[in-house]
Amino acid sequence: MLSISNKLKNLKLPTITNLYNISPPILVNNKYNINNNNSNNNNNNNNKDNKYIRLSFTNLFSQKLCIDYKRVNYCKKKGGNNNDDKSDKIEKNEKNEKNEKNEKNEETEKIEIVEKEDLISLSKELLKFDKASNKRKDWPLNSEVLIYPSNSVNFVGATGPISIGSQFINRLIPNASGKTFIGLFLLKDEHRNTHPSVKSLEAVHQVGVLAHVTQSQTGLFHFESTKRVRIKEIQNGQFPFIATIEPLLTNEDESKDPKIPALMEKINQLSLSFQKLYPDTYTNLIDFKSRIQTIDNPELFLSAIINFHGLNYPSKCQEILETTSIIKRLEMLHEMILNEQPLLALQQKIAKELDDKSKAYKNKLLLTEQLKLLKEQLGNEIDEKEKIIEKYQNKLATLTLIPESSKKVIQDEINKLSAIESSSLEFAALKNYVEWLTNLPWGIYSPDYFDLKHSKMVLDSDHYGLEDIKQRILEFISVGHLKGTVQGKIICFIGPPGTGKTSIGKSIAKALKREFYRFSVGGLLDESEIKGHRRTYIGSMPGKIIQALKLTQTSNPVILIDEIDKIGKKNLGDPSSALLETLDPGQNSTFTDHYLDTPYDLSKILFICTANSTQDIPAPLFDRMEIIRLPGYIEEEQIHIVKEFLIPKTYIECGIKLDQLSISDDAIKQIVKFYSREVGIRQLEKLIEKIMRKTALKLVNGTAERVDITLDNLEQYLGIPPYTSDRYYDTTPIGVVNGLAFNKKGGATLYIESTAEEIQKPLSSLSPSPSPSPSSPLPLSSSSSSSTSQNSIEPVIKITGNLGDVMSESTNIAYTFAKNFLYELDPENKFFSSHNIHLHSPQGNIPKDGPSAGVTMATSLLSLALNEPVKNNLGMTGEITITGKVVTIGGVKEKTIAAKRSGLTSLVFPINNKINFEELPDYVKNGIDVQYANEYKDVFEVAFPSKKHLLNNLKTF
Numbered sequence: 002m003l004s005i006s007n008k009l010k011n012l013k014l015p016t017i018t019n020l021y022n023i024s025p026p027i028l029v030n031n032k033y034n035i036n037n038n039n040s041n042n043n044n045n046n047n048n049k050d051n052k053y054i055r056l057s058f059t060n061l062f063s064q065k066l067c068i069d070y071k072r073v074n075y076c077k078k079k080g081g082n083n084n085d086d087k088s089d090k091i092e093k094n095e096k097n098e099k100n101e102k103n104e105k106n107e108e109t110e111k112i113e114i115v116e117k118e119d120l121i122s123l124s125k126e127l128l129k130f131d132k133a134s135n136k137r138k139d140w141p142l143n144s145e146v147l148i149y150p151s152n153s154v155n156f157v158g159a160t161g162p163i164s165i166g167s168q169f170i171n172r173l174i175p176n177a178s179g180k181t182f183i184g185l186f187l188l189k190d191e192h193r194n195t196h197p198s199v200k201s202l203e204a205v206h207q208v209g210v211l212a213h214v215t216q217s218q219t220g221l222f223h224f225e226s227t228k229r230v231r232i233k234e235i236q237n238g239q240f241p242f243i244a245t246i247e248p249l250l251t252n253e254d255e256s257k258d259p260k261i262p263a264l265m266e267k268i269n270q271l272s273l274s275f276q277k278l279y280p281d282t283y284t285n286l287i288d289f290k291s292r293i294q295t296i297d298n299p300e301l302f303l304s305a306i307i308n309f310h311g312l313n314y315p316s317k318c319q320e321i322l323e324t325t326s327i328i329k330r331l332e333m334l335h336e337m338i339l340n341e342q343p344l345l346a347l348q349q350k351i352a353k354e355l356d357d358k359s360k361a362y363k364n365k366l367l368l369t370e371q372l373k374l375l376k377e378q379l380g381n382e383i384d385e386k387e388k389i390i391e392k393y394q395n396k397l398a399t400l401t402l403i404p405e406s407s408k409k410v411i412q413d414e415i416n417k418l419s420a421i422e423s424s425s426l427e428f429a430a431l432k433n434y435v436e437w438l439t440n441l442p443w444g445i446y447s448p449d450y451f452d453l454k455h456s457k458m459v460l461d462s463d464h465y466g467l468e469d470i471k472q473r474i475l476e477f478i479s480v481g482h483l484k485g486t487v488q489g490k491i492i493c494f495i496g497p498p499g500t501g502k503t504s505i506g507k508s509i510a511k512a513l514k515r516e517f518y519r520f521s522v523g524g525l526l527d528e529s530e531i532k533g534h535r536r537t538y539i540g541s542m543p544g545k546i547i548q549a550l551k552l553t554q555t556s557n558p559v560i561l562i563d564e565i566d567k568i569g570k571k572n573l574g575d576p577s578s579a580l581l582e583t584l585d586p587g588q589n590s591t592f593t594d595h596y597l598d599t600p601y602d603l604s605k606i607l608f609i610c611t612a613n614s615t616q617d618i619p620a621p622l623f624d625r626m627e628i629i630r631l632p633g634y635i636e637e638e639q640i641h642i643v644k645e646f647l648i649p650k651t652y653i654e655c656g657i658k659l660d661q662l663s664i665s666d667d668a669i670k671q672i673v674k675f676y677s678r679e680v681g682i683r684q685l686e687k688l689i690e691k692i693m694r695k696t697a698l699k700l701v702n703g704t705a706e707r708v709d710i711t712l713d714n715l716e717q718y719l720g721i722p723p724y725t726s727d728r729y730y731d732t733t734p735i736g737v738v739n740g741l742a743f744n745k746k747g748g749a750t751l752y753i754e755s756t757a758e759e760i761q762k763p764l765s766s767l768s769p770s771p772s773p774s775p776s777s778p779l780p781l782s783s784s785s786s787s788s789t790s791q792n793s794i795e796p797v798i799k800i801t802g803n804l805g806d807v808m809s810e811s812t813n814i815a816y817t818f819a820k821n822f823l824y825e826l827d828p829e830n831k832f833f834s835s836h837n838i839h840l841h842s843p844q845g846n847i848p849k850d851g852p853s854a855g856v857t858m859a860t861s862l863l864s865l866a867l868n869e870p871v872k873n874n875l876g877m878t879g880e881i882t883i884t885g886k887v888v889t890i891g892g893v894k895e896k897t898i899a900a901k902r903s904g905l906t907s908l909v910f911p912i913n914n915k916i917n918f919e920e921l922p923d924y925v926k927n928g929i930d931v932q933y934a935n936e937y938k939d940v941f942e943v944a945f946p947s948k949k950h951l952l953n954n955l956k957t958f
């Protein structure tokens with residue numbers, strides 16, 4: 002920035018008018034002094050010679066400037082001196098200045114002496130100070146002011162800060178009393194709020210206010226509007242404009258008009274009422290009662306009211322400013338205030354709404370803060386909740402193979418978690434639900450593995466025998482290999498308990514290298530066990546299938562469902578149809594567990610079911626299954642299994658070393674033969690475990706270092722054998738025949754025993770002819786009905802042994818058939834007419850039923866009638882019709898195994914069961930002499946070889 006001295010060096014002062022436009026400027030303000038060296042010759046224009054006119058100014062920055070007429074010296078004096086009008090003082094100052102310059106050459110600097118002809122004209126201009134207006138303290142020098150374009154209207158009395166740029170400051174001239182003025186004029190609409198420098202005075206309204214400008218100690222400028230003025234004439238051609246102004250006339254006649262105070266009062270009341278009505282708007286600032294109500298000058302009042310209401314309508318305010326009549330102006334103001342009301346109301350409404358919103362926002366902030374505090378105090382609890390949510394979010398992010406719909410379900414549930422109080426029951430339930438959802442193996446599958454060698458090795462190492470079963474399984478795996486999937490198949494193993502159904506299922510999973518899960522549906526009454534409980538129930542959880550998936554962490558495990566034949570019938574929902582829905586390949590790709598409530602694809606699961614018999618498997622399920630039967634084991638097989646599988650397995654399970662225990666072959670045989678009568682292995686397993694436990698005790702308590710189990714000491718470990726033999730008789734007596742039965746526990750031999758009691762008074766009526774015929778029905782007696790007395794005319798048959806309805810009917814049929822058959826075989830034989838008969842099947846505690854004992858019962862009765870025992874070691878099975886036809890039966894394999902176990906060597910099967918027998922593995926068939934019967938006479942021929950010749954007497958049979 003140029004120093005003052007440098008500025009002054011460049012100074013050109015052609016006229017005082019131009020003085021204002023010179024740049025860089027001389028700052029002139031505050032005080033001026035006209036000094037004439039000759040005090041008697043004041044301001045004489047013509048006196049050019051020795052007359053000095055010295056102007057001395059202190060500008061707004063308190064810098065003192067001196068201008069000497071004719072010889073002009075520009076001086077800068079630091080610390081600015083307040084000059085007064087007295088010339089001697091000025092001279093003194095001048096002297097001081099000179100002295101100081103001479104002495105210090107610094108403090109008072111007489112910068113330069115400029116002599117210019119033009120400066121004469123300056124003195125001329127200065128003479129204009131004599132003008133009347135220039136003598137007015139409240140009026141600018143020569144009525145010239147800088148025009149300050151303003152964006153708002155200022156009224157008389159308005160005060161406030163004003164921003165004055167350097168281009169204005171440079172041109173501000175103080176008047177005779179040292180006051181500096183500026184003219185505030187409203188910019189016309191099109192120029193408002195544009196750049197402050199305007200190109201012509203046309204940009205502003207012609208009426209404005211004269212404002213007195215002062216500078217505060219802090220350097221800020223303030224204005225105070227003093228008069229309404231009108232622009233008269235422009236004095237320069239560029240911004241900032243200087244113009245001469247004239248005061249705006251007021252209507253002097255009005256000054257005493259009572260309307261003025263009345264109007265003022267009216268406006269006061271209105272303002273007060275507004276202040277009350279809209280307290281939010283008039284929060285202010287201005288103390289109305291003491292500051293405004295007391296103003297009696299209407300001009301000042303007008304300005305104060307406008308300020309009070311904050312009325313900022315430039316055009317309307319300009320109109321008021323330009324209006325001559327004060328009454329009119331007050332009226333216009335009143336109207337303007339009235340027009341404010343709707344606006345204020347709206348404003349108030351908006352303010353209230355904003356306030357409400359801000360309150361709500363503040364409340365939210367407050368609550369958030371409170372929550373933060375709570376979090377700090379409760380610490381763990383809330384952190385825990387966030388941790389839980391984060392855990393589930395992370396878990397969900399890892400489920401990349403989950404279907405989108407399920408993912409959305411989980412995401413929604415996680416979102417819900419954050420909105421629920423963590424201590425609530427609802428939170429716990431929802432958390433449990435999300436836990437389930439996020440812990441399922443969505444889209445995770447064990448890779449398919451269909452290696453036949455591996456499968457065979459697994460099956461062989463886990464199971465003895467069962468060759469046909471293993472073969473079926475290998476075929477099944479081969480199909481999987483070709484198809485690439487075992488999807489859509491449900492295997493069902495049917496067989497007596499302990500025959501290895503479950504363990505074969507496990508081996509299949511091992512062979513396919515898949516996870517394995519087993520559960521039983523025996524006695525299951527509630528479908529929710531399979532399909533899950535609905536989430537509305539407390540403690541609800543998914544069904545077994547979903548539990549299996551969570552546990553195995555794959556979506557294609559092998560799931561073994563045990564005892565499907567024992568599944569409960571319709572109770573709570575229908576468990577069997579829920580099972581069907583689960584297993585059915587046509588439906589299970591969109592299986593929806595009640596608890597999960599979102600579909601899960603079960604189609605890749607390999608389901609294996611087990612049952613003891615096909616009889617009770619729900620038909621729709623049965624239709625969809627591939628049935629594989631495990632009939633049970635013969636003694637030899639059981640011995641092998643005990644030796645090669647059970648003993649080594651239980652050694653390990655009980656922690657006994659091989660050299661600490663031995664079980665002799667004879668002992669094993671004894672165990673199989675006389676300690677268990679099952680066709681499975683379970684009972685044998687328990688017996689072996691019992692031996693191991695006892696051995697372990699001996700080894701641990703030190704009573705033995707090694708145990709050898711032989712026939713001699715077996716009883717010490719297992720007690721007395723519960724069964725001596727399956728057979729009650731080494732040689733079957735008369736009336737006793739070995740039948741073959743088949744139930745859920747497998748096959749069994751079943752004795753049919755008959756005894757006779759002669760009737761004391763034989764009835765002649767029983768003779769074959771002429772009356773009655775042997776086919777006439779005879780009274781039948783069961784154990785429950787009282788037996789007919791010995792004196793009864795008609796013979797009776799009594800049956801015992803817990804026989805069911807079908808078997809009782811069979812007895813009746815067999816009895817009728819036997820009488821008729823005997824009548825043709827040996828008409829002389831009156832046995833049936835002279836004897837009451839008792840037919841019994843031992844093991845009365847076991848209920849027995851079915852038609853397949855028909856031939857056995859008939860044979861038993863005929864043995865009695867012929868007084869001939871049946872062939873030794875003979876067993877038979879077959880339903881008999883009343884005319885002697887032998888009808889197909891079931892369970893050939895089981896019956897054969899049971900027969901072998903009982904040491905039977907000759908068997909009779911219905912002819913139609915020939916194929917079943919022939920299909921049996923050789924180790925089962927070996928040692929069995931089988932005969933097939935189409936009619937009863939075929940059975941008779943085998944059972945009574947010594948009576949074979951009687952068959953020639955038959956006419957109808």
Ligand SMILES: Nc1ncnc2c1ncn2[C@@H]1O[C@H](COP(=O)(O)OP(=O)(O)OP(=O)(O)O)[C@@H](O)[C@H]1O
Nearest residue numbers: 463464465497498499500501502503504642646682
């Ligand atoms: N052929 C076999 N070879 C070796 N061990 C066998 C054989 N068959 C069965 N077992 C064994 O017999 C025991 C009982 O078998 P498992 O539990 O599989 O019978 P199950 O038919 O499923 O019986 P349930 O009908 O009562 O469920 C198991 O320890 C099993 O390993």
